[in-house]
Amino acid sequence: MGKPTGFMEFERLSEAYDPVEQRLKHYKEFVHTLNDDEAKTQGARCMDCGIPFCNNGCPVNNIIPDWNDLVYRGNWKQALEVLHSTNNFPDFTGRICPAPCEAACTLGINAAPVGIKSIEHFIIDKGWEMGWVVPQPPKTKTGKKVAVVGSGPAGLAAAQQLARVGHAVTVFEKSDRLGGLLAYGIPDFKLEKTVVDRRVAQMEAEGVVFKTKVVVGDKNVPAGINNDASDFVSAEQLKKDFDAVILAAGSEVPRDLPVPGRELKGIYAALEFLIPQNKEVQQGKANPINVKGKHVIVIGGGDTGSDCVGTSNRHGAASITQFELMPMPPEQENKALTWPYWPYKLRTSSSHDEGCSRDFAVATKKFIDDGQGNVKALQAVRVEWKDGKMSEVAGSEFELPCDNAFLAMGFTNPVGSLLDAFGVVKDNRGNALATTDGDGCYATNVAKVFAAGDVRRGQSLVVWAIREGRQAAREVDQFLMGSTTLPR
């Protein structure tokens, strides 16, 4: 530990953001990475705990105290090595991870936690800046071939791990861009796509073959799910051509809102809005949905909802309201009973700061027609929660003008037909059934077919996807070679 008393001497310093009015003018990232001195000071706040709860709170188990210390001492390169030893893509998580590590930070018990995410962000940006992030092609090839279905964080992590130990990895992606939700879910202002691209380039140099616009298993991707595929590979073919297959297709089916008026025009699943937006930013292909001057209602209080808020603001919406079914969480959690776990509390994102009204404990009753098949308003009702049960508050109905509504209530499960095509048994939530611990983990019921990421665990964080991708890679390597040196 660099500075035993650092936590008493230095305040937490969050990364600086561009002012709202400025950042609303573009779709670029607006977060400023810490500078060298700031990073050093923030690293000094780490207490190098005997039990680093952060290490456990982090799904990829980043060895946070070690790199905090290295940053404090200015050993950035070594910090990067330690960081990369547990996390393939700190550039992703350093930007968009909600940082469960910080919720688990010991300093957070009674003070502001260490700015772990900002330090991670610093390390990896420094790494790219200094040219330390280089391809690590394998010394020898194993001659084994692995297919990875899906190029989201889970697929990429698995592919990179496997390529580095010498397997010939091919990644299949039905979209025209690589990165899955990283590319076409998360807006550029949160994660610029060059960040994904340079990783893709690194992996290509490591020997990974990427195939975009190829749909695997079932051509008939349900409506509302982005599909740029021009090619198709059947499950049978894939199993034949490859020694192992990892399904890392994510959880793409959005949760719907079956209320009267759902069929009206102007009501979209969030990704129907966000993906074209990303395409617009990246490829100049205009987003068919434009909410400029419109009254926007975002239904669902999570990260995707936030992204809709941020994007709508950049469009110049007349008003943005975000609904959440659950009551407003407390601003400050009861740390005595929650720490070090992820607390239930009010979270305000940078997009919220850009302007939006939030309403809690609200249920949508129906969408109201403007008479031409377009939505014009939304009728909602206040709800009460008691012992986990919801009830409507009598007489609390109200109406809000609504030109566009975005449904951001999460994703229910992966596209079922993909799993069916492989004959993979599903769990009761429709996800691929596989365990994460012990012998045969990440393996599905189908020989040599593995599953990792949201396709297996259901919708979750990027960092969980990376974890699963890495762990699945280890299992695949073990399966192919009889032994493995890949870390879990």
Place this chain on the structure above:
Amino acid sequence: MEPAVPDRQGLYDPANEHDACGVGFVAHFKGQKSHSIVEQGLLILKNLDHRGAVGADPLQGDGAGILIQIPDQFYREEMAKQGIDLPPAGEYGVGMVFLPQEAASRHACVEEIERSVKAEGQVLLGWRDVPVNCDMPMSPTVRAKEPVIRQVFIGRGPDVFVTDALERKLYIIRRRAANAIKSLKLKHGQEFYVPSLSARTVNYKGLLLADQVGVYYLDLQDKRTTSALALVHQRFSTNTFPTWDLAHPFRYIAHNGEINTVRGNVNWFKAREQAISSPILGDDLKKVWPLHYPGQSDSASFDNALELLVMGGYSMAQAMMLMIPEAWEKHTTMDENRRAFYEYHAAMMEPWDGPAAVAFTDGRQIGATLDRNGLRPARYLVTDDDLVVMASESGVLPIPEKKIVKKWRLQPGKMFLIDMEQGRIIDDKELKDSLAKAKPYREWIEKIRIKLDEVPAAAEKTAAASASLLDRQQAFGYTQEDLKVILEPMMQNGEEATGSMGTDSALPILSAKNKTLYTYFKQLFAQVTNPPIDPIREELVMSLVSFVGPKPNLLNTADINPPIRLEVSQPVLTATDMEKLRHIHKYTSGKLSSFELDICYPVAWGKAGIEARLASLAADAEDAVRSGANILIVSDRKLDETHVAIPALLATSAIHQHLVKKGLRTSTGLVVETGSARETHHFALLGGYGAEAVHPYLALETIENFAKGDAEKAEKYVKNFVKAIGKGLCKVMSKMGISTYMSYTGAQIFEAIGLQKAFVEKYFTGTPSNIEGIGVFEVAEEAIRQHEEAFSADPVLATMLDAGGEYNYRTRGEEHMWTPDSIAKLQHSTRSGKYETYKEYAKLINDQTKRHLTLRGLFEFKPTGNAIPLEEVESAKEIVKRFATGAMSLGSISTEAHSTLAIAMNRIGGKSNTGEGGEDAKRFLPVKGGAMLSDIIGKSRIERDIQLQDGDSLRSAIKQVASGRFGVTTEYLVNADQIQIKMAQGAKPGEGGQLPGHKVSEYIGFLRHSVPGVGLISPPPHHDIYSIEDLAQLIHDLKNANSRASISVKLVSEVGVGTVAAGVSKAKADHVVIAGFDGGTGASPQSSIKHAGTPWELGLAETQQTLVLNRLRSRIRVQVDGQMKTGRDVVVGALLGADEFGFATAPLVVEGCVMMRKCHLNTCPVGVATQDPELRKRFTGQPEHVVNYFFFVAEEVREIMAQLGIRKFDDLIGRVDLLDMRPGIEHWKAKGLDFSKIFYQPNVPASEPRRHTEGQDHGLAKALDHKLIEQAKPALEKGQKVQIETSIINVNRTCGTMLSGEVARRYGNDGLPDDTIHVKLTGTAGQAFGAFLAKGVTLELTGEGNDYVGKGLSGGRIIIKPSADFRGNTQENIIVGNTVMYGATDGEAFLAGVGGERFCVRNSGGTAVVEGVGDHGCEYMTGGTVLVLGVTGRNFAAGMSGGIAYVLDEDGSFKSRCNLAQVALEKVLPASRHAAGEPLHLGRADEEQLKELITRHAEYTGSSRAKSILAMWEAYREKFVKVYPHEYKRALTELAAAQKEAA
């Protein structure tokens, strides 16, 4: 007649027995024989009675005896009755023989003796039945073992002319007969024993009580039994098994103390069997071997060795100097010849190290010597009618004062000899000077000694390794933590890193990680039966000197051409050193030559290859030595991708032991060159198993690498590392009480956990290993796994070391019991009161089916009956009363955390513990409901308040008494329900502690009676406990201070702890704590946290088995602690034999601790283990949470009890039959474990209690204090002045203490007005005179005191002055013994005479005037005033951080005897010359204080010394030296400045 000591069974091993004792002799130095000498000897024995012990049966002692000169006239007359005419005195020998009761065996033994006599050409004169008193009341068990005692008379053969020659023949006869009888392997052969066979002495001893010796042996009552000397001994053994032979005296010695290195000493004797020859014994020498038998006591082994040296031609004095040398290595003022003498002999034999006062005699001379550290007391006096009386304490014989011409003591390392043929006393200087000058040792040394440092640097360079640094680091199991936690602090600071909060990681045998072989060994440490040493403050006794190369022939007393020897100043060799060694033949013109043994072998051979490879290595080593190599280098430098290294420890030990067995080990040196050694523990192990020096090449490379090419830096780092390891080694050695690396080498002071017994017996012979585990092939497998990982394609390991996770938790690092989840669940459950959440926590801890962590994790319950409904089980309310919180001082934890525990424990009826930092008297009083914590303690002292309830109490039921004695006042003691003597602490057994100055806040300073800001040191030993009988004394003292409290002794689990516990029970402790090695700590060296002590499962089971076997269990309560976390832990503890349970870390976690492991840095971010007021504000613990925790634990206990069908908790205790090893353990290492020894039930009658059922008899009824209290009633009740007069003798121990307890109970620490109770006593006081004497009590003694006068003085006044009849000068005669005023907090002592060693150690407020002191005066003193009107011993003021000492330094030599590390010596200025505003000690000018003290000294004691000083004050003032601690001066200056500012 059964064998006396039971065989090894379960965890009990008779090899662990300890003893200590009272020793004494009386002799007429002109050699005048009389019966009265014998009578006086017996009287000494009787008066030393309290130093012995009695077992379960009060009639069963541990043995006593008397050794006298042969009463020729008596035997002559007696034998004449048989018609046997004895030859003239000196021409026949008498053998005292213990024979088996069983007739045929007896006959066989007698025959063997007769055969030996004949074979050796001597004449059997006849046998005599020794008459014994059959009517004497005797314990039936002792009676059952009573041997047939006969004497054999042997006349000289025709070829023997002088007594010395006859003596040698008798020796050979005895050895020969004993070896012959041993080889008959008779069942009853073990009972054969020859207490003496000599032409000069005869030994009457047995398993007798001290006062029985003269009653039992009728010979001793006969007036014709005359002698000019009587050497007596009373034994205090830790066991209760009747053994007649273990009683002292032995043939030459009686020993008080313990030889810590005995295992190594005995091994080294074996090792030199082949290499040794004696010009004097010639071929007879062969008949002597084996010199030692298994199962002998350390004293018996010592006696055997001494006897061989004497028979081999050494004078007795020289032999003693060889075996127990003075601390010569760092003795700056020692005479050069004497130093050369010691240095010359150092290479001949390693010292027999340990606390020892040895009295010895061959019948012509009698003498005594003391170990280098002076750890045993020995007082003597000389009378004007030529008598010398020496004993462990003074006053053992009533001798009129006017006859005494000298009263003195044996000083550390000093010898004292009476030559009755010359008719005079030869003092240490004369004796040693003449021996030192007998041969040209100085010249020899200069010629034959090569210091490695002085050998020119070798031109050669070893080829660089083929594998990369990283790969090699990985192959030797380095982790990032090794660099960060181990190496970096050492190379930066020159010392080992400190850690905190104990250890909770998986035991190596259970770990899924690859561990080094080193980790399977645990360091042994001293507790109770011998004291650890302070290697820092008492550095002068420590030595790391090592000789590399062949050892000279021990018995070559006629040596005129001694062989060359290579000396290293410490055993860690650098690369340069190593190159010199590798090519040593070049640099010593061929006198030395080295041979390298490569311990690597092809990986391809796999694990099966190791066994044969080890065998060839041993054979190669043997060949090399036989063909002339005399330095063997064991090296793993050739490790590379295809060659794996055999663990260096294994290879070293295998080679060492092979050479020992072949008798070749002393013909060669053994040096280890290994990449594996990096921490102190590794070096200690390599040394302990035979390496004379170690070259840790990889650690050094790693360190140099840190310097990044900066050569100067690299050199500094290496130097620091070597220094740190040296310091660490001193610490490891000293925790066992060993001072020299020479005697540590090969001493095997370790035990193994998780190694197969057969493997250990083969390669680490003699090392205890009790639960089996992995064998040689698994050891190889683990090494190979490590090797393969290192050279594998593992991407993480490609650029960096494994993260580790041993010291700090890391996900997927080493497993720990405390994990983020277990802490979170525990905190959430106790805060929310949800038992279900607690159960989740308990499951995380208890369920070790996947993660193996602890031995108990591998246990399972095995119900023998049906389950019962939960309601039928004893209530939780009752069970929680058995719980206690751990000894965490206010100092280690915050006031808030400390009081929260006390409140909680008082609410549930359990016990909290003060820890060693004293306790605020405000906490003793009852609390009113609604009060806040700050209302009681004071607003300024509380940062986070706590609301109190009606009936709450802040008082800690357990008051700890640790070696620092901080705040241990009489008031503190009387406010205890239990007083706990902390002998050892799990996290750092055998070590002291230190509270740095910055942690000593105003409040802590107040509580500890010290100055804020001044650092505080807890010494490693209790300076009033160097042995078991000392412990008995302290228990007695504390019981006197507060008879209502139970006295507890805290021990740490290690092999042999059961035996110590048995001793503790015999020492009358009411309670014993067995702590696991893994317990928490505020600060401890990392290697101690990890590598010393064992899990409590082992120690507790051994304790239970040993106590039950000894029938001592019923009278002592057993508590267990060490990472106690759940109800399951409690039940396991109960089944293994615990009545009570201690918890420390878990309640701290409940209070908010998150295992930061930063306690030592004072930066605890949750306000638990810090004194920082800002951080303490963050404390959130509540008593309710702690209460919840204990009730949850109790509830879990109840559930398990219901499942086991047990209703009452009492019925759980000791039911090991309800435990079993969990089946189906698949783990590749753990599956070799065998717990049958832990689950062993000693075979004793069912009626024998297995739990605490009765109290101890403390013998308080006999105390003199009853009389004092009776007469002091008016003072106690009404505060009226009283004066009491009485006589006192040495058996009146602990005088004034019970009286003081009464004062403190009524009047607290303020006591009574000065001199309210004035007691005038005459005579020799027993030990601990005036211990804990309270304010208002004056003890005025005319006569003398023994050890521990004024121990813990709490405000009273002690005056001791010689009798008016005594003619000696006060400044030349001793008046009080050792360790006077130890831990005094307040009060005064005026002592008109010289005090012994360690005067005023840990004084924090007392004032003392004395006329001379021994070594280590004022050590660790933090306050008070000491005035020495005479000469001091060495090492004065070591570790002194407060208070002032004034020393009258008449010849200006004081400086050379003072330890100047922490103090300055200043002149005493006239009061008028003090600058205004200068900070003053106690606010007064030095001169003023001095003069007043001397005036009062003269007034109280009539000291003529004092009067003459006052008469010539101006001249004398100049000669006073003021010893002024730097820290104290700084603190006084700061305080003065602060006061000025405030004003």
